[in-house]
Amino acid sequence: MSLLDAVERFVASLKPLLAIEREFSKGDPVLVCAAVFSLLPTGRAC
Numbered sequence: 001m002s003l004l005d006a007v008e009r010f011v012a013s014l015k016p017l018l019a020i021e022r023e024f025s026k027g028d029p030v031l032v033c034a035a036v037f038s039l040l041p042t043g044r045a046c
Contacts, residue, residue: 003027007035011045 003024010023017036024032039045 003031004035004038007032008039008044011036011039014046 007020007024010020017033020036021029021032036045
């Protein structure tokens with residue numbers, strides 16, 4: 001599963017960015033934020 005897929009599954013319900021960053025804290029926080037913000041315009045994240 002890719003980081004983007006994992007973030008998409010995690011944000012299936014509304015979560016603050018800090019909670020997402022904490023969930024994926026073992027990864028690069030810049031990549032996590034990039035994944036979140038790439039999902040927003042597609043409607044795949046709240």
